[in-house]
Amino acid sequence: MNTSLLPSSASLLAFATLWLIVLNLLVRFSRLxxxxxxxxxxxxxAVLLLLVPVGGLPVWRWLFSLYPNPCLPMLGVLVAQxxxxxxxxxxxxxxxxxxxxRFGAVVGTVVFLHPVxxxxxxxxxxxxxxxxxxxxxxAVAITFLALGNHFGLLLAGSLVVFLMGGLESKNGWDYVIDPIFWIASLVSVTRRDLFPAMVKAVRRGPSAQPHADGSLR
Amino acid sequence: MNPSTPETPTHVSAGRCSGRLAPRHRLALIVGLVAVCTFMSLSAARRDSEAPTELERIARTNSATPPRDSLPFFEQSWVSPSGHTPSAHCSTIATLPSGDLLALWYGGTREGAADVALYTSRLPKGGTVWSSPVEVIDREAAEQELDRRIKKVGNTVIFPDEVGNLWMVFSTVSVGGWSGSALNIKSSRDEGRTWGESQRLTLNHFLNLSSLVRNKPIYAEDGRVGLPVYHEMATKFPQILWFRPGPGGTVEDYKVRSLSSASGLIQPSLVSLGGDRVLMILRDGTGQHAVHTALSEDNGWTWTEARAGNLPNPNAAMDAVRLDDGRILLVYNHSTDVRENLSLAISADEGQTWEHRVVLEEEADREFSYPQVTKAEDGLIHITYTWRRERIRHVAFNTAWLDREPGRRIAAHP
Known part of the structure; x- marks a missing residue:
């Protein structure tokens, strides 16, 4: 194996995130x-699976190659799960x-799609x-904290890690949003907000409108 | 605190939510965040000044030393030996503080192959023969230094900083093609004889995919280096990477300005025009098949809209340098669709119009491409370029030679 097995400081959070993702999958599929x-x-x-060498590199290094800067909300979501x-x-x-x-869906859409x-x-x-x-x-963290929302804690954590330079990236956006978190957010918002709203709208359609006498068509 | 009230925090058992944060906890967290941000703002105020200060009056590529001779001078040589690698491409050349020239290129079985490595060769000051190639880094070494999967290495640029360190920014691909590249940086404190560890630069928001490099930087008086880079995934556009070289050859901080309105234009080449003015010359991927230019009046911070000029461009890389008399020399492929010739053009009006001057190479069904140009301390202009994708070629000349006979062709090889 030609690279170090264990994470350096710049890849520690990535390793933790990947470990929690694998753990999540194991919990779901093992049903222990x-x-x-x-x-x-x-x-x-989950740790051992990440350390399995494939083509001379531990699995987690392959994943790190593609996902080098997991955001703190993603890590927080996995911990909360x-x-x-x-x-x-x-x-x-x-x-x-x-x-x-909702934060992930909105901020991710702005950050990732704005060049297009x-x-x-x-x-x-x-x-x-x-x-x-x-x-x-x-400011966003304070807003959430003032409302008593726990997501504010994840943003506060993101800020601290950003100021410590805990990721390979030095860009503040990378500490609060990443593509995996964005896609997960879009799926969740669609499932939790948009889909129920659409179902509700369909149910409120013309066929469900009562006649003047109160009876349904 | 009433544990039964949903709005108040509770120390919960499994399966129960902790509820909302207590007001005093909220207040403590908010005060803490404001304190952290204030402290950070004070400490970062110096680093975060926006536009770089005035461009260095004497840029690395803009030496005021006069040409060594007013008689026409031209010579050509091979940088990479015959048969060194089956394929060689994408050379870069730098004038070193000692007066030596250092060239770097990538060679291997073919572009993008796993056996491709970066090689350097040195031309000592006053010498005429390039040294034997020295391998700097290959895919496996990059994998080890960067702690991740590296599929291939590619485009690279080398340049000195103001304290004499030499820098190398090189692209690597972990998955997919060149549009999935990321950039890495390393430095040398002995003019490229030995190199430090590679450091990954995070320049793009989507998994740090699609950052590439081709041409040399401009230098600001505040020590910042402005390196032209570009993005290729989904949409193509130029970017400027501003970084501050730190002591000991480390990167102190960096940031990237995207010029995404210049869609389809890549591989920017920057020419300092003096004062705060910078010219950007762009490879055309828009289908107009023309050399594009944009101008900055504030040291490369903001740019005019890029416009097509009067020279053709077959979607191929170019490079330019400002001559001592203020004219700009461009090395490019004079064609709308092929890279079968390599030419020189001159602009006397800061890139608004160009005059085609000399054909350096021309042969049907062959490729002569990816030039890079620098000026040496003695005023000579040095160009390296890809020769048939087989070798790296070098030509050196002075302005007397350049101005001798407009329209002539040079293709004799030793």
């Missing part, structure tokens, strides 16, 4: 009942999840300005 022994087994199995099983805590309430996915949709505007550049990026993240 909750319990300290089973949980430990799954956690260790595992909370009930591994920590005995339900870390996110429904409103926290709603805030998380708005040719002359360079949103990504703003992320290089440490002051601007930090204050923007802080």
């Amino acid at each position: 009942p909750t319990g300290l022994r089973n949980n430990a087994l799954l956690a260790v199995a 595992h909370g009930p099983r591994f920590l005995g805590l339900r870390l996110f309430a429904e409103t926290d999840w709603n805030a998380t996915w 949709l708005l040719g002359g505007v360079d949103f990504y550049y703003w992320g290089w300005n440490v002051n601007l990026a930090a204050w923007l993240i802080a």
Whole structure:
């Protein structure tokens, strides 16, 4: 194996995120009942799977090649998902999840699609300005925290990691949004918000309208 | 605190949500965030000044030293030896502080092959023979230094900074084709004899895919280096990577300006026009088949809309340099669709119009491409380019030779 097995400081968060993703998959597909022994087994199995060498590189290095800068909300989402099983805590309430996915969908769409949709505007550049990026993240985090929403904690964590330079990227946007989190957010917003709204609209359609006498068609 | 109230936090058992944050916790977090941001703002104020200060009066490629001779001078040589690698492409050349010239290119079985490596060769000051190629980095070494899968190495540029360190920015691909490239940087403190570790640059928002490099940078007086780079995935456009070389050959900070309105135009070449003015010359991928130019009045920070000029471009790389008399020399393929000739053109009006001057190479069904040009301390102009995709060729001349007979053809090889 020609590269180091374990993560360096620049790839530590990426390793943690990948580990939680694999753990998530193992939990879903193994369907082992909750319990300290089973949980430990799954956690260790996830690490070992990431360290399996393929073509001279551990699996996690391959994944890191494609996903070098996982955002902090993505890491937080994975921790929150595992909370009930591994920590005995339900870390996110429904409103926290709603805030998380809506933030990911909106910010991801702006950051990732602006070169195609708005040719002359360079949103990504703003992320290089440490002051601007930090204050923007802080302002949004403060808004969520003022509302008591736990998503604010993920943004506060993103800010701290950004200021510490915890990812390979030095751009502030990369600490709050990444393509995987964006796509997951779009899927979740569609499933949780858009799809129910569409169903509701269809149900409220002409066929369901009552006659003047109150009876349905 | 009433644990039964949903709005107040609770230490919960498994399966129960912790609810909303307590007001005092919210306040503490908010105060903490504001304090952290304020501290950070004060410490980062110096680093985050926007546009770079005035461009260096004497840029690396803009030496004020007069040509060594007013008589026409021209010579040509091979940088890469015959049969060194089956394929050689994409050379870059830099004038070193010692006066030596260093060329770098990639060679291997073919472009994009796993055995492609980056090679350097040195032309000592006053010498006429390039040294034997030295391998700098290949795919496996890049994989080791960057701690990730590397499928191939590609386009590279080398350039000195103001304290004498030599820098190399090179592209690597982990998956897919060239449009999936990412850029990496390394430096040398001994003019390219040994190199430090590679560092990955994160320049793009989508998985850091699609950053490529071709031409040499401009230099700002505040120490920043403005390297022209470009993006190719989904939409093509030029970018400027501004970075500040740190002590000991490390990158202190960097940021990228995307010029996404210049859609379809890539491989920018920058020419400092003096003062705050910079000319950008762009390879045309729009289908207009013309050399495009844009102008900046603020050290490359903002640009005019790119416009097509009077020279053809077959969607191929170019490079340019400003001569001592203020004219601009462009090395390019004088064709709308093929790379069968390599030519020189001159602009006396800062890139608004061009005059086709000399054909350096011309042969049907052969490729002469990817030129790079630099000026040496003695005023000679040096060009390296891809010769038939087999070797790297070098020509050197002075302005007296350039101005001798407009329209002539040079193709004699030693």
